[in-house]
Amino acid sequence: MQPRAGERVVVAMSGGVDSSVAAALLVEAGFDVVGISMRLWGESSASGCCSLDDFLDARRVASQLRIPYYVMDFRDTFKRAVVDPFVEEYGIGRTPNPCVLCNQAVKFSSFWDRARELGAEWLATGHYARIVRDDATGSAQLWASRDASKDQSYFLFGVDRTVLERSLFPVGDLPKAVVREHAKRLGMAVADKPESQEICFAPKGDYASFVERHARRQAAAGVVVDREGKVLAQHDGVHRFTIGQRRGLGISASEPLYVTEIDAAAQRVRVGSRAEIVATGLVATRVNWLQPLLPSVGGSFQVKIRSRFAPVEVTLERATEQEFAALAPQGLAAVTPGQAAVLYDRERVVGGGWIERALH
Amino acid sequence: MSQWRAYASRLSLSDVNRRGAPPAGIVFTSGRTESNNLSLLGRAPILTRRSIITTAIEHASVRLPIERMVEDGWTLRTLPVDGGGLVALDEFRCVLDDQIGMVSVAWANNEIGALQPVWEMAQVCRSRGVRFHSDAAQAVGKIPVRIDGIDLLSMSAHKIGGPQGVGALFVGRDIELRPLQLGGGQERGRRAGTENVAAIVGMGEACRLARIELAACGEAWVAMRDRLWARLQAVGGVRCNGPLAGPSLPNTLNVSFAGVRGEALVAGLDLEGVAASSGSACAAGAGEPSHVLLALGRSQDEARDGVRFSFGVTNSLRDVERIAEATAKVVGRIRATHRGVG
Numbered sequence: 001m002q003p004r005a006g007e008r009v010v011v012a013m014s015g016g017v018d019s020s021v022a023a024a025l026l027v028e029a030g031f032d033v034v035g036i037s038m039r040l041w042g043e044s045s046a047s048g049c050c051s052l053d054d055f056l057d058a059r060r061v062a063s064q065l066r067i068p069y070y071v072m073d074f075r076d077t078f079k080r081a082v083v084d085p086f087v088e089e090y091g092i093g094r095t096p097n098p099c100v101l102c103n104q105a106v107k108f109s110s111f112w113d114r115a116r117e118l119g120a121e122w123l124a125t126g127h128y129a130r131i132v133r134d135d136a137t138g139s140a141q142l143w144a145s146r147d148a149s150k151d152q153s154y155f156l157f158g159v160d161r162t163v164l165e166r167s168l169f170p171v172g173d174l175p176k177a178v179v180r181e182h183a184k185r186l187g188m189a190v191a192d193k194p195e196s197q198e199i200c201f202a203p204k205g206d207y208a209s210f211v212e213r214h215a216r217r218q219a220a221a222g223v224v225v226d227r228e229g230k231v232l233a234q235h236d237g238v239h240r241f242t243i244g245q246r247r248g249l250g251i252s253a254s255e256p257l258y259v260t261e262i263d264a265a266a267q268r269v270r271v272g273s274r275a276e277i278v279a280t281g282l283v284a285t286r287v288n289w290l291q292p293l294l295p296s297v298g299g300s301f302q303v304k305i306r307s308r309f310a311p312v313e314v315t316l317e318r319a320t321e322q323e324f325a326a327l328a329p330q331g332l333a334a335v336t337p338g339q340a341a342v343l344y345d346r347e348r349v350v351g352g353g354w355i356e357r358a359l360h
Numbered sequence: 361m362s363q364w365r366a367y368a369s370r371l372s373l374s375d376v377n378r379r380g381a382p383p384a385g386i387v388f389t390s391g392r393t394e395s396n397n398l399s400l401l402g403r404a405p406i407l408t409r410r411s412i413i414t415t416a417i418e419h420a421s422v423r424l425p426i427e428r429m430v431e432d433g434w435t436l437r438t439l440p441v442d443g444g445g446l447v448a449l450d451e452f453r454c455v456l457d458d459q460i461g462m463v464s465v466a467w468a469n470n471e472i473g474a475l476q477p478v479w480e481m482a483q484v485c486r487s488r489g490v491r492f493h494s495d496a497a498q499a500v501g502k503i504p505v506r507i508d509g510i511d512l513l514s515m516s517a518h519k520i521g522g523p524q525g526v527g528a529l530f531v532g533r534d535i536e537l538r539p540l541q542l543g544g545g546q547e548r549g550r551r552a553g554t555e556n557v558a559a560i561v562g563m564g565e566a567c568r569l570a571r572i573e574l575a576a577c578g579e580a581w582v583a584m585r586d587r588l589w590a591r592l593q594a595v596g597g598v599r600c601n602g603p604l605a606g607p608s609l610p611n612t613l614n615v616s617f618a619g620v621r622g623e624a625l626v627a628g629l630d631l632e633g634v635a636a637s638s639g640s641a642c643a644a645g646a647g648e649p650s651h652v653l654l655a656l657g658r659s660q661d662e663a664r665d666g667v668r669f670s671f672g673v674t675n676s677l678r679d680v681e682r683i684a685e686a687t688a689k690v691v692g693r694i695r696a697t698h699r700g701v702g
Binding site: 036 | 621623624627628630631647648693694697698
């Protein structure tokens with residue numbers, strides 16, 4: 001199904017340049033555009049998400065585009081589906097990815113419901129990714145943005161296929177510079193607004209103190225040990241560590257040390273050499289496939305295990321509706337439980353899941 | 361010239377009161393918020409009996425000054441309201457003991473339109489030597505407002521179509537106020553600072569027009585509100601938040617539709633060209649349950665999802681049909697979305 005001019009599109013407007021230009025391009029293409037900002041988190045800060053400044057920026061863009069604009073409340077859903085699991089995951093020694101969860105459980109779920117309540121046929125965001133539609137079947141595929149440095153397809157693996165079919169990424173295949181040019185051409189005040197890279201609800205990127213403030217149990221101190229179990233240092237809680245982490249370990253050693261294992265039950269963080277963080281593969285669960293059929297076992301794919309890691313060649317070892325296992329002949333560095341593992345067939349997203357464990 | 365105009369608007373403001381408040385009894389302010397603050401915080405230091413009675417459904421500009429008074433050692437007695445938002449006079453008489461220095465009860469509630477028995481309350485207060493303040497911002501221009509017997513009465517110009525940022529406080533004779541802002545001797549020393557003459561003139565004109573409009577619209581609004589309520593009931597799963605059969609503003613109807621988020625309904629109606637409002641109208645308050653609806657005993661969801669329809673002088677019964685049709689369409693679509701057939 002292809003979008004047609006005149007149909008109603010709800011655009012998720014953050015007040016940033018990407019979603020602002022997305023809205024503008026849809027207006028220029030003749031859609032019936034409605035802008036909505038999501039109020040996700042109550043602890044408003046001067047910067048970061050959901051500040052009144054951001055809403056004012058979005059409102060200004062909307063009024064410039066002469067489109068209706070509303071602020072809507074998703075704090076309950078956001079807390080339940082994103083923030084609570086975020087805090088919980090850190091507490092059990094995993095490293096969560098709240099942006100992926102937010103797309104899956106809020107933007108392309110509750111927010112899409114709200115859009116449909118307003119009569120929308122389509123949902124648009126400012127994400128950098130491509131949707132390739134098959135006119136015959138109406139099905140949609142998710143492809144990476146051609147600008148690899150901006151690509152956000154990793155964050156979108158969890159979007160339900162039926163919602164993906166109804167989604168539009170108007171700036172998804174544009175280089176950022178072109179998006180900024182559009183913003184300037186349109187005289188948007190947000191044209192030079194800086195990018196937001198941090199986790200939106202943890203001010204100044206300080207997720208550790210955020211977790212400490214919101215955890216149900218107080219973080220327990222523990223020890224950092226080497227491979228043989230020798231205690232090298234003390235730590236203030238396992239939530240301060242992630243697999244592959246090198247900095248902030250509080251240890252001076254002759255060779256660089258990396259976090260190789262986090263045992264939350266024992267409050268123990270194990271460190272080792274670079275070679276020790278390289279796994280041979282991974283198992284991912286709670287999988288969402290973005291193609292109608294399961295991918296073929298034995299097939300060659302690429303996997304991304306962190307948003308900013310380069311994709312790595314893998315062979316699919318097992319694939320079910322719920323989980324998959326992939327083996328990397330060249331090895332996979334820093335396989336981190338809690339992060340997303342997204343399978344690509346070159347630029348196309350095949351599907352993804354949440355990393356359960358590394359294979360060695 | 362401008363002084364004459366300001367004086368003229370004092371006179372037309374006093375026209376709001378059919379009997380005519382003496383011009384000396386008006387303090388021009390920046391609006392209801394300032395009038396409420398001056399009434400409460402300007403009286404508090406003078407009084408020796410340091411207990412105050414108010415209701416659970418007051419506007420923030422009454423609630424927050426009272427919170428400040430409580431911090432300063434005042435005792436607060438909050439009158440409950442019934443399911444329609446009305447206080448009971450009997451209960452009021454009981455609570456009004458010799459500890460009470462002041463009573464503040466809004467005439468009309470801004471969210472649900474409930475009208476309190478302020479004249480009767482003022483009389484009770486008078487008989488016991490207690491001063492009575494009423495925030496009448498929502499009542500002026502919607503119902504006849506006579507202030508005899510009410511010691512302090514607040515209003516805002518913009519609620520009756522006047523300019524924003526100007527209002528008045530009617531002050532009865534022999535009511536002492538300790539000014540909150542100090543400076544020149546304007547407003548008989550009760551509110552220092554040069555008067556905003558242009559805005560005051562605008563308020564005076566708005567008052568003059570409001571009186572004419574009220575005479576023309578009062579009955580029509582009642583008919584429109586009743587028709588709208590009948591039509592909304594036909595949509596189904598709807599509850600009225602307010603005194604359905606009791607005393608209420610003629611032009612206000614607050615409802616909650618089961619399973620329909622207030623903000624979604626308001627946005628959906630806006631897209632259909634109907635301007636309604638949810639409990640808290642500002643962006644910062646999006647999604648908060650209304651403290652007024654909670655005080656009525658509504659659930660958190662119901663209190664979050666109240667939607668207010670209010671009529672103005674330009675509305676007619678034809679609009680009611682349009683509003684009802686739009687509401688039926690939007691509510692139907694919202695409910696269908698969650699049945700999975702949208």
